[in-house]
Amino acid sequence: MIDPDDLRSHQAAVFAARRARLGARFSGEALVPAGLPFPKNYPANPFPFRASSHFLYLVGLPLPGAQLVLRGDDTTLYVDAPAPDDELWHGPTPSLDDLARVTGLRVAPLEAFAPVSPEAAVLWPQGERARSVAAGLLRRSMDAFDATDADLALQDAIIMLRLQHDDAAIVELRRAAEATVAAHRAGMAATRVGVTEHAIRAAMEGELMRRGMSTSYGSIVSVRGEVLHNHSHAGTTREGDLLLADVGAETSLGFAGDVTRTWPVNGQFDGAQRALYEVVLAAQKEAIARCTVGTRYRDVHLAACRAIAEGLVALGILRGDVDELVADGVHATFFPHGIGHLLGLDVHDMEDLGDRAGYAPGRTRSAQFGLGYLRLDRDLQPGMAVTIEPGFYAVPAILRDPERQRAEKGRVDREVLAKFASVRGIRIEDDVLITNAGPEVLTAALPKEAAAIEGLVGSE
Amino acid sequence: MIDPDDLRSHQAAVFAARRARLGARFSGEALVPAGLPFPKNYPANPFPFRASSHFLYLVGLPLPGAQLVLRGDDTTLYVDAPAPDDELWHGPTPSLDDLARVTGLRVAPLEAFAPVSPEAAVLWPQGERARSVAAGLLRRSMDAFDATDADLALQDAIIMLRLQHDDAAIVELRRAAEATVAAHRAGMAATRVGVTEHAIRAAMEGELMRRGMSTSYGSIVSVRGEVLHNHSHAGTTREGDLLLADVGAETSLGFAGDVTRTWPVNGQFDGAQRALYEVVLAAQKEAIARCTVGTRYRDVHLAACRAIAEGLVALGILRGDVDELVADGVHATFFPHGIGHLLGLDVHDMEDLGDRAGYAPGRTRSAQFGLGYLRLDRDLQPGMAVTIEPGFYAVPAILRDPERQRAEKGRVDREVLAKFASVRGIRIEDDVLITNAGPEVLTAALPKEAAAIEGLVGSE
Numbered sequence: 001m002i003d004p005d006d007l008r009s010h011q012a013a014v015f016a017a018r019r020a021r022l023g024a025r026f027s028g029e030a031l032v033p034a035g036l037p038f039p040k041n042y043p044a045n046p047f048p049f050r051a052s053s054h055f056l057y058l059v060g061l062p063l064p065g066a067q068l069v070l071r072g073d074d075t076t077l078y079v080d081a082p083a084p085d086d087e088l089w090h091g092p093t094p095s096l097d098d099l100a101r102v103t104g105l106r107v108a109p110l111e112a113f114a115p116v117s118p119e120a121a122v123l124w125p126q127g128e129r130a131r132s133v134a135a136g137l138l139r140r141s142m143d144a145f146d147a148t149d150a151d152l153a154l155q156d157a158i159i160m161l162r163l164q165h166d167d168a169a170i171v172e173l174r175r176a177a178e179a180t181v182a183a184h185r186a187g188m189a190a191t192r193v194g195v196t197e198h199a200i201r202a203a204m205e206g207e208l209m210r211r212g213m214s215t216s217y218g219s220i221v222s223v224r225g226e227v228l229h230n231h232s233h234a235g236t237t238r239e240g241d242l243l244l245a246d247v248g249a250e251t252s253l254g255f256a257g258d259v260t261r262t263w264p265v266n267g268q269f270d271g272a273q274r275a276l277y278e279v280v281l282a283a284q285k286e287a288i289a290r291c292t293v294g295t296r297y298r299d300v301h302l303a304a305c306r307a308i309a310e311g312l313v314a315l316g317i318l319r320g321d322v323d324e325l326v327a328d329g330v331h332a333t334f335f336p337h338g339i340g341h342l343l344g345l346d347v348h349d350m351e352d353l354g355d356r357a358g359y360a361p362g363r364t365r366s367a368q369f370g371l372g373y374l375r376l377d378r379d380l381q382p383g384m385a386v387t388i389e390p391g392f393y394a395v396p397a398i399l400r401d402p403e404r405q406r407a408e409k410g411r412v413d414r415e416v417l418a419k420f421a422s423v424r425g426i427r428i429e430d431d432v433l434i435t436n437a438g439p440e441v442l443t444a445a446l447p448k449e450a451a452a453i454e455g456l457v458g459s460e
Numbered sequence: 461m462i463d464p465d466d467l468r469s470h471q472a473a474v475f476a477a478r479r480a481r482l483g484a485r486f487s488g489e490a491l492v493p494a495g496l497p498f499p500k501n502y503p504a505n506p507f508p509f510r511a512s513s514h515f516l517y518l519v520g521l522p523l524p525g526a527q528l529v530l531r532g533d534d535t536t537l538y539v540d541a542p543a544p545d546d547e548l549w550h551g552p553t554p555s556l557d558d559l560a561r562v563t564g565l566r567v568a569p570l571e572a573f574a575p576v577s578p579e580a581a582v583l584w585p586q587g588e589r590a591r592s593v594a595a596g597l598l599r600r601s602m603d604a605f606d607a608t609d610a611d612l613a614l615q616d617a618i619i620m621l622r623l624q625h626d627d628a629a630i631v632e633l634r635r636a637a638e639a640t641v642a643a644h645r646a647g648m649a650a651t652r653v654g655v656t657e658h659a660i661r662a663a664m665e666g667e668l669m670r671r672g673m674s675t676s677y678g679s680i681v682s683v684r685g686e687v688l689h690n691h692s693h694a695g696t697t698r699e700g701d702l703l704l705a706d707v708g709a710e711t712s713l714g715f716a717g718d719v720t721r722t723w724p725v726n727g728q729f730d731g732a733q734r735a736l737y738e739v740v741l742a743a744q745k746e747a748i749a750r751c752t753v754g755t756r757y758r759d760v761h762l763a764a765c766r767a768i769a770e771g772l773v774a775l776g777i778l779r780g781d782v783d784e785l786v787a788d789g790v791h792a793t794f795f796p797h798g799i800g801h802l803l804g805l806d807v808h809d810m811e812d813l814g815d816r817a818g819y820a821p822g823r824t825r826s827a828q829f830g831l832g833y834l835r836l837d838r839d840l841q842p843g844m845a846v847t848i849e850p851g852f853y854a855v856p857a858i859l860r861d862p863e864r865q866r867a868e869k870g871r872v873d874r875e876v877l878a879k880f881a882s883v884r885g886i887r888i889e890d891d892v893l894i895t896n897a898g899p900e901v902l903t904a905a906l907p908k909e910a911a912a913i914e915g916l917v918g919s920e
Contacts, residue, residue: 005694038498039586040510041805042812045677047507048691050500087857088796091687126499128588202669209662212694217505227551231508234465234672336548345501352502397547 002094006061012104014168015060025157028150029117032058033134034066035125053345054123054158056254081109121154159357162344164383172255173385177431177442179249180257183207184446187245189460193266197221197233204247213249216256216347220246225425226393237265242273244425256347258387259443260429267457269450272420276392277450279311283390284428287339291432291439298377301339304390305331316416330411332370333404340387341375343431348375380434389429462554466521472564474628475520485617488610489577492518493594494526495585513805514583514618516714541569581614619817622804624843632715633845637891637902639709640717643667644906647705649920653726657681657693664707673709676716676807680706685885686853697725702733704885716807718847719903720889727917729910732880736852737910739771743850744888747799751892751899758837761799764850765791776876790868792830793858800847801835803891840894849889
């Protein structure tokens with residue numbers, strides 16, 4: 001059901017302008033399904049409904065089962081008409097006329113869906129059931145979820161729009177950033193030795209929930225910072241631990257924040273932690289400074305790799321020439337992932353379309369360990385939003401990997417590394433908007449200097 | 461990925477005993493899929509994985525994609541074998557041998573899945589993708605999600621087991637109840653005039669998250685208590701409002717709590733609110749007292765209806781003979797839903813199997829407004845857990861419904877009702893375990909007397 005507040009604050013002109021811009025880039029007939037709720041343990045107990053990002057971009061309302069049909073000037077929103085007893089169980093529900101008035105769209109019940117042409121393109125929603133429904137409307141066979149040429153052309157059109165955020169999207173990204181900053185402050189304040197990761201996560205997500213927001217991805221809140229995709233929160237902080245928190249807000253319109261901070265649970269980095277924290281922070285600042293219009297994002301990544309390698313050479317953990325270390329991917333033993341990704345309606349924006357969104361035509365993933373995990377390789381343009389998130393991790397599975405050791409050719413000093421055993425993982429991540437005036441850090445209100453972080457831990 | 465803590469605390473004997481009891485009731489070959497995660501906006505950003513309740517009941521570990529095959533004494537758990545780079549991204553992952561050691565089951569990789577017989581039965585998981593996978597393993601056609609006779613026999617066997625909770629299940633229900641009680645206390649403490657529903661919900665769900673639990677259903681936290689399925693939290697409490705909170709915990713093993721309280725946001729019921737609160741409370745106590753072994757649950761429902769009708773007659777809102785009012789369903793204008801439902805691994809336990817779980821063979825839903833919404837009509841047995849949740853609601857859509865007014869035959873006094881306009885909705889719900897010694901209220905630690913409630917509101 002639509003929250004009455006979503007209707008009251010709906011800005012029809014924003015979405016009409018986006019649909020018009022899409023129409024200018026794609027003249028064919030297009031179907032954009034909102035998707036359907038997923039059943040948690042039975043259909044009447046679903047996960048919270050999260051509409052398709054493409055649908056949210058073009059319509060702005062999370063209408064389960066709705067179908068947007070774009071046919072040149074004839075744009076129609078097909079929706080599930082309210083059932084007679086909806087009002088009993090769900091309270092006053094907007095009528096089709098209400099929706100038409102608020103959105104400025106022609107609104108019709110799903111039963112009245114008018115067949116689309118065999119050449120119509122689709123932006124597939126998530127979920128087999130929603131895809132089956134869309135396939136039925138398109139009169140495509142049920143297993144034909146592969147993209148047609150028309151689908152790809154539609155994908156390219158929406159990618160070009162969503163790559164460069166309009167003013168309304170930037171307002172939402174700022175809202176997400178503000179809430180995300182508040183969540184991290186709450187997490188730092190709630191941290192001390194002997195509390196559970198669950199409790200710190202609750203403090204952080206509670207701050208989002210209080211604002212009527214949810215999370216844009218599964219939160220990482222862990223003293224095991226070296227586990228990159230760690231969604232367990234069963235640990236308890238112990239003296240000397242670092243806590244790594246990667247938590248981001250999702251606004252009611254679906255836009256994402258994505259921030260990581262790493263802080264000492266006792267409020268004081270030890271010498272090894274401080275030294276490596278400064279290496280990661282320097283790499284992050286270096287990378288952010290390079291987020292200028294026209295810069296190839298892969299070069300931002302490589303600059304961060306170089307800064308990490310430089311820092312690790314200075315500490316004696318790596319040996320050798322910095323450019324060679326980066327060219328050979330030796331830094332990736334400690335910084336295996338990419339410097340960041342697109343940010344927008346998805347935390348990895350448009351990842352549902354694969355590398356078609358993140359990689360410019362003609363560019364493909366590297367086969368090298370590390371660089372191959374980079375999710376974005378486009379030239380930065382005004383209005384793009386990206387994350388910048390270098391890290392340092394001591395991952396046992398990587399450190400003992402024979403293939404890695406061959407690539408390292410003895411340039412990792414394990415004796416020196418052993419002196420940094422109090423560091424399992426450090427990541428520092430901010431959200432950056434590309435503007436003609438240079439990079440704007442949307443999450444700049446959240447401290448990241450070591451001394452400032454120390455002052456916030458346990459302040460609750 | 462499996463949380464290491466889930467493995468450490470796994471009680472293999474509990475699940476082995478359940479599988480043995482199932483084998484004693486169903487001798488055929490059976491497939492019990494765990495289900496698959498649902499993609500939120502792209503596959504790598506899923507909703508938290510929630511395994512099928514049947515699988516959790518028999519295996520106790522939330523293993524995405526796993527398939528339990530029961531073939532007499534030959535029971536095998538097929539699981540996704542860890543990929544080589546899983547450890548890099550997800551940290552140490554239990555091996556198949558680890559799982560076998562912990563569960564006592566034969567564990568094999570999914571690639572080694574041995575074909576089942578054409579007569580094998582299945583407990584379908586939620587989600588089309590997981591169902592398609594299971595259909596493939598069963599060599600059934602993709603659209604044959606209808607139950608075969610063997611499926612129905614397997615359903616009946618698991619229903620008979622899950623209807624009467626074993627000791628381990630009761631331990632989990634107590635854990636869920638304890639957390640749910642804490643959440644409601646936190647919600648009352650955080651309530652005052654001028655706070656948002658979002659903030660109260662955050663206080664309640666934060667209490668669950670701190671314990672490493674989640675919610676067993678979408679929380680209702682609303683000053684619009686008359687909207688029965690209200691998942692908007694956009695309101696702000698105003699002087700004179702009641703707040704209705706229907707929030708329940710889900711433990712890590714999947715068991716549910718389900719509690720509702722209704723409290724005055726300023727800490728003081730007004731006269732009309734207090735009078736109707738006492739009517740609902742008396743009905744709840746009356747219904748709980750009747751939760752004894754052998755009692756037909758529909759009679760518990762009807763006793764509550766009678767108590768509501770009596771109370772409303774005493775207040776002058778209803779007129780006429782109480783038994784006639786209940787027989788004609790007039791009370792349902794104000795108490796339209798059922799007195800409760802089964803509680804277990806699902807908040808509406810086994811609702812995935814429809815009324816086959818809730819209704820004893822030969823019993824079917826009433827066609828009458830009100831009684832027709834009753835989800836459970838079995839004779840109560842030791843080990844059953846049910847909710848008891850009467851309510852009073854002033855639902856505009858019901859009050860103005862011409863069909864309702866015909867059923868009422870003038871026995872609702874709308875002038876008197878107008879004096880109770882400060883009440884939109886009141887519900888009082890507890891979780892009750894049926895024992896040979898009588899009903900045990902699992903959530904008894906949460907106050908429900910009006911004076912006690914008043915003392916808790918705003919105490920933070």
